[in-house]
Amino acid sequence: MELKKIFGGIALAALVAACSSDDIAPMTPDTPQTGKLTIRTSLPSTRVGLSEQGEATNPGLKVQWKADDKLAVNCYQQNSVSTFTAGTISSDGHNAEFTGTLASTPTGKTTLFAVNQIVAAPIVDATAKLDLTTQTGKIEDLGNYDLLSAKGEYVPTNNGKIDLSMKHNVGFIRGTIILPFTPTTETYAVKLKADGLATGVWFSLKDGSESNQSTGDINISAAKVDGNKLTFYAAVLPQTLKNMRADIVGPSAEAYNDLFITDNFQVEAGKLYTVTRSNEKLADVSLWTDNKAWSKTYDVAKYKITTIERIPAEGSDWLSVTSDGTQVIVSATANTTGAPRQAKLIFGNGSQKTTIDLTQIEETDFAGVWDMTAFKTFYTKGSASTTNYDSKWSAAGTTPSDNRTDLKIVDGVNYNNKTELNLVNKTGKTVTAYESLSQNSQKATNNVSITGLFENLKTEALTKVDHSAKQATVGIFIDTHTSTKAQRLYTGQYAGEYAALMPELSTKINGGWSFQYATIGGVQYTWYTGTVSVVGHTTTVRWNANTSGMHKLKTSDKTPSLYICGLQVMRYYNNSISSTSMIRQKPGGYSASNFAAYAVTYQGDIVIKRTASGYKDVEIGGGNN
Known part of the structure; x- marks a missing residue:
């Protein structure tokens, strides 16, 4: 396909203010005659018109008045249309005088409306009804569909003369x-x-x-x-x-x-x-679309499909290809699974292969129950007083040794600390938040809630899909407030009645375990983005906290050299997220003033995965399945 716009960016619909041709003599006063009027018209001066010129090098059209052209003219809010016929026409065809008699003579200044009379726009009840549904397709007939219009002020003292500048209404x-x-x-x-x-x-x-x-x-x-x-x-x-x-x-x-x-x-x-x-080539397609049915047609005469390969082999029959000898049609059914899906179709004839890689995904597709695995999960437990908490730590499952500094979940390793998260769609609310890689405030749409991180704590999140970029993200909102309400009230078995989701922070890239106190200040939220991948009917979201790609945290009032290396749930006595209301470890070996009693900590990479109901799970690595 080739698209070429002729005449650059000149706006041809702009009205011509005055006539430059001297082929029509200037208007001179004459004796007023009741209802009689002479209209001198001008067309847009740039070449567009109705006879082809220079087709090989510069195709274009040229507008010209013809001797049999007529105008339909009417006064403002009147219903008596008058016909005016062409008289003198300039040599270049851009200017013409039309004469006729108004059905009723205005007694004062009024507005006149005029259109050229054409086959495609019959005049009915002072209305030009343009209909372009039937055309010959010939250049010599374009004038039958080119509706020109103008308006001007009629002044009785002008002795029956008026200038009108016509404009095009079609391309x-x-x-x-x-x-x-x-x-x-x-x-x-x-x-x-x-x-x-x-x-x-x-x-x-x-x-x-x-x-x-x-x-x-x-x-x-x-x-x-x-x-x-x-x-x-x-x-x-x-x-x-x-x-x-x-x-x-x-x-x-x-x-x-x-x-x-x-x-x-x-x-x-x-x-x-x-x-x-032109007849299309069988080009490869790699595309993300919404969940509507999709199709693409190739015009390839005498093409016979001899091989078809599907990846994955099962559950991908929603993407298909057919050929009738003149066309090859690739089509996908509407996605009603309630989850993202992807398939790759490779078809060919002999050595010629064409690959169609299609992903159907929308922001609402993320609702549902997901399996979550973290690089390391640990939490505190035991009896707690109003202000202190026992410093007893317990790790969930088999965790990597503490000399690991990359914090990265490795495919094929069973971390044995899987839990379930439930994502629920909600009406989107726009809030000010800071994407963890950005120094600038962003308006983020909170369209998802997540439960499962800790008891009945509900944390807010967002899902975003960019089809053109073939990218999707899930962003978990992290509370960075210092003296405002906690993210979500909850009632649990621990002393803290309030909780907030906070970032776990590292001060240096090569010290994955050297994390900092989580209350970093600020007056808004940070959202921690996970990248989405879709294979078959399995969707995976990964938050990378490994040292080669840690998310550097930026907030509104501080820009510390801190990196997000995990998530933690903090507990408080009341709804003020501050050091004075934080539940801390019980004294004993450590300073209670410096160490918080984290309810739960997810350290390092976090991965969530979900497969649409009724479809085979795609292996994404080890114990995460």
């Missing part, structure tokens, strides 16, 4: 299609289609307003053929054309439908655009 397309068959006639019918294609509008001659815009297809009756190349001309309303395609019936009555031409380009009034469609 033009010169389309070329390389046919997927051998043509047998000189012209073919073409149906032009696009998503939400606007094909009609009503233009009021009472007040200049537009209404009743209609959508549909443009049916071209006689597009010309030269060899295997079909060329058509069409008038279109100003709009963004999305997924523009064509239907053509071949010489043996076979239908070639949805031949892709171009996508997502803006059509402006008064401009000519050229679009070219």
Whole structure:
């Protein structure tokens, strides 16, 4: 596909303020005659018009008035349209005088509205009803669809004279299609289609307003053929054309439908655009989409699919490919599993292979129960007083030795500390937060809640999907407040009735266990981002805390050289997150003023994984399955 916009960025719809041609003499006063009026018109001065020029090097159109042109003219809020006929026309065709008699003569200053009378816009009840659904496709007939309009002020003391500057209300397309068959006639019918294609509008001659815009297809009756190349001309309303395609019936009555031409380009009034469609090559596709059904059509005559490979082999039949000898169609059904999914389809003929790698994913797909594994999990337990907590530590499962400094979960290792997290979708709330790699405040949408990190503590989170970048993240909100409410009230078996999710921080890259006190100050939240990968029906989110990729923490009022190397739940006596209300370790070997009694700590990498119900789990490493 090639898209070329002619005339650069010149806005042809801009009104021409005055006439520069001297082929029409200046207006001079004459004797007023009741209702009689002479209208001198000017067209946009840039070449756009209705006779082709320099096709090989600079295709374009040139607008010119013709002797049989007529104007429909009406006074503001009147219903009596008058016809004005062309008289003197300048040599370049840009200026013309039209004469006629107004149905009723205004007694004072009033606004006149005018359009050129064309086949595609009959005048009914002082309204030009433009309909572009049927066109010939020939350049010489474009004038039948080129609706020009203007308004001007009629002043009785001007002796029946008025100047109007016309403007275009449609744009033009010169389309070329390389046919997927051998043509047998000189012209073919073409149906032009696009998503939400606007094909009609009503233009009021009472007040200049537009209404009743209609959508549909443009049916071209006689597009010309030269060899295997079909060329058509069409008038279109100003709009963004999305997924523009064509239907053509071949010489043996076979239908070639949805031949892709171009996508997502803006059509402006008064401009000519050229679009070219060639037979497509079987190009690879790597794409993230939403959960709607999807398809792609390749025009490849006589192509026979001899091999099809699916990855994964099971549960990927939602992505399929077919061929009818003229087209290859790849399609995916709508994703109704409630979870992200991915599949790779490799098809070919002999040594020629085409790969389609498709992921269907939306932000709401993350709701559900996930398995969570951390590099190391430990917590305190035992009796607690109001202010102190026993300094008894217990590790969950078999944990790596303390001489490990990378904090990285290794595929194939069973960490044996799996727990379950439940993600629940919620109505998105926009809050100010700091993404852990950024120094700048960001507005983040809190659209998910998570339970399972500790008792019934509910922590807020977000999910984000960027289809164009093929990226998704899950962000856990971490409370960095110093003197405001805790993230979430909970009631548990421990002395602390309040809790907050905090970051576990490291002061140096090569000291993974050398973490700092978690209350770092600030007045907002930080959100800790995990990266998403989808293989088959299994989705994995990984928060990397290994030393080669720690997330450096930035907040609104402090920029310490601290790195997030895990998460921890802190407990407090009340809803003030501050050192004065923190539950600390019971004195004994350590200073109670410096060490908090963490309810639970998840240190190092954190990985959550989920497989859609009814589908085979994809191995992502060791005991995380």
